[in-house]
Structures are given as C-alpha cells and as structure tokens.
Amino acid sequence: MSTVRPLTSSTAAQSTGRGRTAERVIPSATVARLPIYHRVLLGWADAGRQTVSSEDLAGACGVSPAKLRKDLSYLGSYGTRGVGYDVRFLAYQISRELGLTEPRGVVIVGAGNLGQALVAYRGFASRGFAIVGLLDIHPDTVGQRFGAPETPITVGPMSDLEPIVADGRAQIGVIATPAEAAQQVCDRMVAAGLRSVLNFAPAVLHVPEGVEVRKVDLAVELQILAFHEQRRAEEHHQTMEHASLGKAINA
Amino acid sequence: MSTVRPLTSSTAAQSTGRGRTAERVIPSATVARLPIYHRVLLGWADAGRQTVSSEDLAGACGVSPAKLRKDLSYLGSYGTRGVGYDVRFLAYQISRELGLTEPRGVVIVGAGNLGQALVAYRGFASRGFAIVGLLDIHPDTVGQRFGAPETPITVGPMSDLEPIVADGRAQIGVIATPAEAAQQVCDRMVAAGLRSVLNFAPAVLHVPEGVEVRKVDLAVELQILAFHEQRRAEEHHQTMEHASLGKAINA
DNA sequence: TAGATTGTTAATCGATTAACAATC
DNA sequence: TAGATTGTTAATCGATTAACAATC
Numbered sequence: 001m002s003t004v005r006p007l008t009s010s011t012a013a014q015s016t017g018r019g020r021t022a023e024r025v026i027p028s029a030t031v032a033r034l035p036i037y038h039r040v041l042l043g044w045a046d047a048g049r050q051t052v053s054s055e056d057l058a059g060a061c062g063v064s065p066a067k068l069r070k071d072l073s074y075l076g077s078y079g080t081r082g083v084g085y086d087v088r089f090l091a092y093q094i095s096r097e098l099g100l101t102e103p104r105g106v107v108i109v110g111a112g113n114l115g116q117a118l119v120a121y122r123g124f125a126s127r128g129f130a131i132v133g134l135l136d137i138h139p140d141t142v143g144q145r146f147g148a149p150e151t152p153i154t155v156g157p158m159s160d161l162e163p164i165v166a167d168g169r170a171q172i173g174v175i176a177t178p179a180e181a182a183q184q185v186c187d188r189m190v191a192a193g194l195r196s197v198l199n200f201a202p203a204v205l206h207v208p209e210g211v212e213v214r215k216v217d218l219a220v221e222l223q224i225l226a227f228h229e230q231r232r233a234e235e236h237h238q239t240m241e242h243a244s245l246g247k248a249i250n251a
Numbered sequence: 252m253s254t255v256r257p258l259t260s261s262t263a264a265q266s267t268g269r270g271r272t273a274e275r276v277i278p279s280a281t282v283a284r285l286p287i288y289h290r291v292l293l294g295w296a297d298a299g300r301q302t303v304s305s306e307d308l309a310g311a312c313g314v315s316p317a318k319l320r321k322d323l324s325y326l327g328s329y330g331t332r333g334v335g336y337d338v339r340f341l342a343y344q345i346s347r348e349l350g351l352t353e354p355r356g357v358v359i360v361g362a363g364n365l366g367q368a369l370v371a372y373r374g375f376a377s378r379g380f381a382i383v384g385l386l387d388i389h390p391d392t393v394g395q396r397f398g399a400p401e402t403p404i405t406v407g408p409m410s411d412l413e414p415i416v417a418d419g420r421a422q423i424g425v426i427a428t429p430a431e432a433a434q435q436v437c438d439r440m441v442a443a444g445l446r447s448v449l450n451f452a453p454a455v456l457h458v459p460e461g462v463e464v465r466k467v468d469l470a471v472e473l474q475i476l477a478f479h480e481q482r483r484a485e486e487h488h489q490t491m492e493h494a495s496l497g498k499a500i501n502a
Numbered sequence: 503t504a505g506a507t508t509g510t511t512a513a514t515c516g517a518t519t520a521a522c523a524a525t526c
Numbered sequence: 527t528a529g530a531t532t533g534t535t536a537a538t539c540g541a542t543t544a545a546c547a548a549t550c
Contacts, residue, residue, distance in 0.1 A: 029517060035474040043435060053531065062455045065531095066519055073533055081532040082526040098474050099481025106473065113371040117364035121472040123453050128477075171480050172473060191277060196476040196485060204313045205376050212479045214472050219374040221465050222357065222423060224348050225288040225447040226379075228463045229422050230350025233448060280541060304507065316507095317543055324509055333510040333550035 026097070030071045034094050037068070041091035053069040053084040092223050100128045105169045109185050109195075111136035111146065111155045111175035113199055118176060119147040131168045135160055137181070158188075165192040172196045186213075277348070285345050287312050288319070292342035304335040313437065351379045357419045358445075360436050361386035361427035362406045365451055369427060370398040370499045382418045384409055388432070409439075416443040423447045430454040439465075 026221055040060045044052065057067040057249055072078065072085070078093050079085045106129050108115050118124075135156050136142060147153045164170050173189040175182050175197065182201035189197055190211055197204055199215045207213055257306050288395045291311045295303065304396055323329065323336070323374040329344050346352055357380050369375075386407050387393060398404045415421050424440040426433050426448065433452035440448055441462055450456055450466045458464055 027517070031475055031478050031539045032293065034467070034478075038474070039470075040455070055531085060455060062457065064519075067517090068519090070518080070535065071532095077533065079532050080526060081524070084531065086290065091321075099477045099484075101476065104473070104477050104480065113368035117368040118469070120364040121469060124473070127470045127474065129470070129473050135389070152314065167438065171493060172476050186406070198472050198476060204291070205260070206313065209356060210483075212476060214476060216467055216469075216472060217286070218369070218372060218467075219290075219378045219380070220283070220286040221449050222355070222380050223281055223289070223351065223425050225463060225465060226310050226350045226355050226450060227282050227285075227348070229447050233350075250303040258536060280539070306507085315543075317532090318541090320509065328509065330508050332548070333506045335507065395550080407519095 002175045026074045030074055030096075033063065033067075033071055034098055035060070037071070038091060038094045038098065038100075041087055041094070045087045045091055049087050051084045052087055052090075054079070057085070103128050103130055104171050105130050105132040105164075106172045106174055107131075107133040107135065107161065107164050107170040108174040108176055109135045109158070109161070109189070110178075110181075111138075111141050111144070111203075112176065112178075115176040116146045118174065119153050121225055124250065125151065129172075133163075133164045161188060162192045165194055166190075170194065172198065175201050177201055177204075269500070281325055282349075283347055284314065284318075286310070286455065288322070289342060289345045289351075292338055292345070295343055296338045302318045302335045303338055303341075305330070308336070331390050335476075348380075354379050354381055355422050356381050356383040356415075357423045357425055358384040358412065358415050359425040359427055360381075360384065360386045360409070360412070360440070361429075361432075361452075362392050362395070363427065363429075364418075366427040367397045367427065370404050371442040380423075384411055384415045412439060413443045416445055417426055421445065423449065423469065426450045426452050426456075428452055 028155050033099045037057065037213075040057065041052070054065040054069045054072075058065040061068065063071075069079075072090070074096050075093055078090055088136050089220060106124065108118055108131060111134050115136070119131055124131060129152060131147075132148070132150075133156055134146065134153050135158050144155045144157050145152045146155065171194070173186075173194040173196070175185050175189075177185055180203075182199060182203040183205060186197055186199070186205045186207060190207055195211050197207070197211065197213045199213055200217075202217050202219055205213050205215070265359075267491075281337070288308065288476050291308065292303070305316040305323075306318045309316040312319065314322075320330075323341070325430065326344055326348050329341055335430065357375065359369055359382060362385050366385060366387070370382055375382060381403075382398075382404060384407055385397065385404050385411050388409050389443065390408075393406050393408050395406045396403045422445070424445040424447070426436050426440075428436055431451045431454075434456060435448060435452040437448055437450070437456045441458055446462050448456070448464045450464055453468050454471055456466070
C-alpha cells in the first residue's frame with residue numbers, strides 16, 4: 001500500500017549507485033516540458049546541428065530561455081558557458097532522465113475509432129514505445145487488423161490483458177473506451193499490475209495510491225478554448241462600449 | 252496587435268453590463284477544472300439529483316473539497332451553507348462561465364485517422380460544439396464521408412477554411428495533420444481569423460499574441476508516464492538495496 | 503437551537519522570472 | 527582578453543491547503 005514514497009527521504013540524498021548529480025526531485029512542471037525539448041533536439045540532431053544555445057532551443061520550444069535553463073539545471077550541468085549545449089548529448093541526457101533508454105510496452109483497451117487512430121500513429125515507435133496489444137470487449141471486433149501496414153496489429157480479447165502485463169510486455173495502459181467502461185477497465189489494468197494509465201475516456205478515474213493516471217479529454221480542451229473565446233468577446237464588447245475608439249468598423 | 256489585455260485594467264473592475272459579481276479574473280488552473288465539475292454535475296442532474304455538497308462533488312471529480320470550494324468561489328456564491336449546491340443551478344453557472352451557453356463551431360483540418368476519430372466522437376455535440384468542417388489537402392480524400400451515421404460529414408478542400416471562418420460558422424480550429432504541416436495550417440487558420448486552436452500534431456506552434464493554442468500530444472503523455480515508471484523502478488531498486496527488508500521476495 | 507456546510511482567510515508550497523556571477 | 531552563454535540566486539507570482547467564522 002505505502003511502498004511508494006517521495007525521493008527526498010533518507011537514502012535518496014546519497015549517491016544512487018549510478019552516481020552523478022547530488023540532488024534529485026525534478027519538478028513535475030519540468031518533467032512535462034522535457035519531452036518537448038527532447039523532440040526538438042532530436043530533430044536538430046538529425047539535421048546535423050552540433051550545438052544550441054538556451055535562447056535558440058527555448059525559442060523553438062515556446063518557452064523563455066530562463067525557464068529552459070532552470071529546467072535543464074535539474075538534470076545536471078550539461079552545457080558549456082559561452083558555447084551552449086551539445087545537441088546529441090543533451091538529447092541523450094533528457095531521454096535517460098525520462099526513462100526512454102529502455103523500451104516501454106503499451107497496451108490499448110478499446111479498438112474503436114480512437115484506438116484505431118492510436119495504433120496508426122507513428123509517433124509512438126519512434127519514441128521508444130511499442131504497442132503490444134489492442135484489446136476490445138466486442139467479439140466481432142476481436143480478430144480485426146489495424147495500424148500502419150508495416151506494423152499491423154490484431155485486436156485481441158480482454159482476457160489477453162493479464163498475461164500481457166504478467167509477462168512484462170506492457171508497462172503502460174491506455175484506455176480508449178466509452179466513459180461508461182473506463183473505471184472498470186482501469187480497475188482491471190491496476191489489478192493486472194499496471195501502474196501507469198493514460199485515459200482518453202471522459203471520466204474521472206479513481207485509483208489506489210501509487211498508480212499514475214494521466215487524462216486527455218478532447219471536450220475539456222474545447223471548453224477551455226471556449227472560455228477564452230468568450231473572454232475575448234467580452235473584452236471586445238467592453239472596448240467598443242467604454243473606450244474612445246468605435247471608429248473604423250462600421251463600413 | 253495589442254488589443255487583448257488582461258481584465259484587471261481600468262474598466263474591468265466596474266460592473267460589466269451583465270452585472271452580478273464584483274471581481275473577475277478566474278485562475279487558469281480553476282478554468283481547467285471547471286469542465287470536469289460541469290460534466291459530473293450534468294450526469295447527476297440527469298440522474299435526478301437535486302443538491303450536492305462540496306465533499307461529494309470533489310470526491311467524484313478527484314479533487315479536495317477545499318480546492319473545489321475555492322474554485323467555485325471565483326464564480327460567485329452559488330451554494331447554501333449547511334445544505335450544499337443545487338446541481339442544475341451550479342451546472343448552469345459553470346456553463347455560463349465557460350461560454351457554453353452559445354454554441355461554438357469547430358473546423359478540423361486533417362482527415363486522417365485522428366480527424367476521423369474526432370468527427371466520430373459523440374462528446375462534442377453534447378457539450379455545445381458543432382463540427383462545421385473537416386478539411387484535407389489530399390484531393391482523393393476530399394468528398395469522402397465520415398463521422399457518426401446520424402451526423403455524417405463530407406471532407407472538404409482546404410479552400411473551405413476561409414469562408415467557414417468568415418461566415419462565423421467556426422470559432423475554434425483543430426489541427427489533426429502530420430507535424431510537418433501543422434505550422435502552415437495554423438498560420439492559415441490565424442490568417443482566416445481563428446483565435447482558438449487545438450493542436451494534435453507533435454509540433455510547437457508559434458502564433459501572434461492574442462491567439463490561444465492548446466496542445467494535446469500523445470507521445471508527451473506517454474513519456475511523462477515513462478518517467479514515473481522509471482522513478483518507481485529506481486525507488487524499488489533502492490528499497491531492495493538499502494532498506495532493512497529484502498525478505499519475502501526470493502521464493 | 504444544533505448540526506451541517508459554505509465562503510474566505512492566511513499560511514504554505516511550487517513555479518516563474520530577471521538578473522548576474524561564473525566561466526568557457 | 528573580450529564576448530558569449532551557462533547555472534544559480536533571490537524575488538515574485540500563482541496555486542494549494544487547512545482551518546474556521548459565517549450562516550443556512
């Protein structure tokens with residue numbers, strides 16, 4: 001139950017076998033940005049770029065140079081003053097920090113439109129993620145083949161979940177079912193041994209401590225945008241009403 | 252260029268035509284949670300529930316009661332001490348705050364697997380969003396029909412974008428193209444007049460001030476989960492190494 | 503009135519930012 | 527050496543939390 005503890009405790013401050021930096025504990029806001037830095041760096045590495053300054057990288061990633069340097073400082077001191085960062089070396093350090101150096105298996109539950117879109121997505125394999133299962137509860141969906149032609153995948157029955165996890169083939173579960181089924185699927189994933197879940201269903205999942213759930217909700221994103229749309233409209237309205245312009249609009 | 256300003260300035264403190272509460276400025280962290288509260292409340296309203304306490308609603312939404320009450324307090328005082336909140340009334344207040352009372356049009360660019368999944372998703376219409384266009388650059392994709400049988404949609408050419416926005420049919424643009432095309436599509440959306448963009452492509456978009464971009468990146472979500480996976484493994488490793496247990500595992 | 507629950511306060515925590523000393 | 531750029535500091539800002547007075 002309470003095996004998972006913050007890294008600040010007792011043994012954590014000491015050198016951790018692998019050694020290197022003294023402190024640990026990377027802020028979650030930083031962790032969420034590391035994948036962006038990583039992707040941009042990989043692109044530049046492929047393009048043959050050798051070094052990059054915090055200003056350039058920050059610009060490409062849409063953050064401020066100060067924030068970028070602060071983020072990178074949590075990983076260690078991998079830059080060179082007066083020069084910048086080595087593109088490949090920094091990309092490697094980030095990938096190591098994110099745990100991308102060893103491949104992760106992903107099992108997707110729900111082979112509807114979204115599940116099909118996910119297995120067709122090429123961005124997974126190139127980032128070290130392998131889709132090791134696409135499961136569905138509907139008997140007539142089981143057996144169908146989806147995904148990119150070079151890496152097709154056959155829909156399996158839900159009963160495949162437990163062996164896939166037990167064999168260590170999957171560490172991450174993806175829920176691509178309707179909202180009604182999400183909690184049930186999540187419970188089964190957790191019972192099978194998964195501790196990392198990505199939820200695309202519009203449902204709030206309740207999980208025991210130690211299980212990490214991330215949620216992607218299309219409708220929520222649109223509603224947040226709608227809020228800003230409305231705020232803009234209100235502001236514009238106010239501007240029209242109170243401010244000293246009002247010209248140049250009525251043609 | 253600089254028409255959009257924070258609401259704290261000059262005229263904002265005064266009553267805003269519609270009147271009601273004095274202050275404004277809802278924290279973005281709160282805005283991001285309002286859609287969750289809203290969805291849960293709608294479900295309970297449908298189920299016939301009349302009132303709800305902050306404790307119950309918070310539990311269902313996966314937040315603490317204190318956070319929930321603080322969030323709701325930004326909208327006004329819509330609860331009753333000793334009783335709780337009226338389910339329907341609160342849902343309405345949230346929907347009004349989010350700007351869901353008037354329908355928003357959404358235009359999707361990119362009719363690949365993801366675009367098809369989006370138009371098939373039922374969660375949009377039920378939240379006041381109408382997909383008014385699904386556009387693609389490939390001539391052989393244009394003309395195909397996708398989406399739920401009751402609300403099919405025909406793929407249009409990219410040239411449909413400008414009239415759709417100009418006519419006021421769409422306020423939100425969704426980018427469901429490969430990464431390479433994303434910036435170009437975004438630029439065209441902004442030029443057409445859109446100020447709210449939801450980006451599913453794994454690319455950092457650069458937009459002028461006043462344009463709101465939200466990004467959903469599957470690979471990023473997986474990489475964040477991978478980080479936690481690794482941290483768990485490290486912790487477990489440390490526990491095995493340093494701590495005083497070590498028993499009960501080796502069978 | 504007694505019990506329940508909100509709305510608000512004040513303290514804490516975490517994230518961002520600007521500036522600059524360190525150093526290549 | 528002079529110019530460039532990092533890594534770190536300290537200040538600021540925003541978000542979370544616990545506690546409780548207000549009040550139904």
